[in-house]
Amino acid sequence: MLAALLDIVVPVFAVVALGALYGHRRPGGELGFVNRANIELFTPALVFSALVKYPLALGEHMALLLAGTLVILLPGLLLALCPIGGLSRPARMVPAMFRNTGNLGIPLMVLAFGEQQLGAIVILFVLSNLLHFSVGIALLSGGREGSRWLWLRSPMLWAAAAGLLVANLGISLPAFVVTTASLLGQISVPLMLFALGIRLLDGGWDDLGLAIRVNLLYLAAGGMSLLLVWWLLPLNPEWVPLLLVSVALPPAVLNYMLCEQYQCQPQKVASIVLGGNALSLVIIPLAVWLALHLG
Template identity: 45%
Template sequence: MLELFLRILGIIFPVFAIAACGSVWGRRHRPDMSVVNRLNMEVFAPALVFWALSDKPFDFVLYRDLAVGGIAVVLGSGLLMLPLCRALGINLKTFLPPMMFNNSGNMGIPLALFAFGEQALQAAVVLFIIEMVLHFTVGLYMLDHRTRPLQLLRMPMIQATILGIACSASGIALPAPFANTIKLLGQVSIPLLLFALGVRLLDVNLRDWKLGVFGAIACPAAGVACVLLVRPWLSLDADQFAQLLIFGALPPAVLNVLLAEQYRQEPDRVASVVMLGNLGSLVAIPLTLWFALPR
């Protein structure tokens, strides 16, 4: 019991400590993180994705059911919350996206890395790509009822995914100097994602704290419920099931706030949901790890 507790502490402490460092530093300096975020989304994170997918053979069959489970968690969370939102009179465009699209990048990848090691990176990247693609297709359609499938192909993250899978499938191995360079660039993204998360949460207010508290409970509850509902129909090994369970328990992505601001969809209320959801993950993530990790 004590050994498992210490293991969970070792997993979550670096994740939340780096985000806390970002909050402390950000509160003192109030930096403009737009350039840093752009570098992360267009250089460092794509490098991580490419390296994770191309470094060793990518087994489509191995991750097929995990990918299906990821899709079920994202879309199923929205379906589970839909009748409840209608019954409570909550604006669907405001509340459903944060319940569906979680922090699979900022928090999901570091958690997988600390919990399961570098061998779990491909699975974490698969879930991250699924969440991101759905966010920029289904999520944007929910906000303005228009689709932009070709826009995905212009995203460095998608380009890196396609190139990484292509290299892996074709058996092309990059020369060691190039591979090591890409690996180093990718390793920048993980701490920077967490640090930027801490800085970004400083701008969030708690004006709608009641909705935020409700979201902090509902988001991981809906995600975990979806995992348990689809588990009997998926062929997942113990580590993949644990990763999917953690994916389901992740808090709302900060990107929900940026999109709410862009589409003028009650950004203050969305911000409260995201902020309290991420604070709530201090409880939800350790509890999920307690049940997900092998004894």
């Protein structure tokens, strides 16, 4: 079991570490273009190809969609009721809800649970992405005019819709279309991890003690939400390990970028993101070990 755990966890953190090392040795590189290509092209290609190759019947996965929604939103609601000195409500709620399901979650869960689970993994990622750009932005912007429909601009939404449509209607695509999408999608996963390592260097070390305490609260809130969802909903046993790893992931780096855009205590949120990723060196192996036992 230890060897299997190391085979899953070490490659993920190794690529992140190489990204951090490269970013340190080559500072000032243009990461914006690379990230934009990943968000607008490579990751949507991964979403589309995964849903075509591993089709999901939405009717049979409604419990997973509801469970995924609840384990995202409930930790934020719990943190809204838990005042933390120095942090505004949006600044503590948004990182509690939106975890690193893309850069870290997809490669980690694929390695842990196999490519046959990629369809369900991608659905959880797309769900988190849509809620991030709707509920998350609504919280950060205070309902500012023009922000409520940003989720419709997400390429992941349209890629997921296209993939589900093709799979569920039995539409036959030329093999080269699926192969091209799959090749583009394969770029996204290592690029996510590498870019994560570079981006973490932009985080702040200020308020790191507060960040560790906040992240421990996030993990507790995520664990409570998962137990409630597990008790309430008729979940397929294969989904529970996916949800467990999801709530154990650190806050997404995107939280910091959005908080900077909407001027919602970006430096404190940067420390929270950095603290969560530091904690993940311990939390992620424990979560994967437990998830493998549940599976």
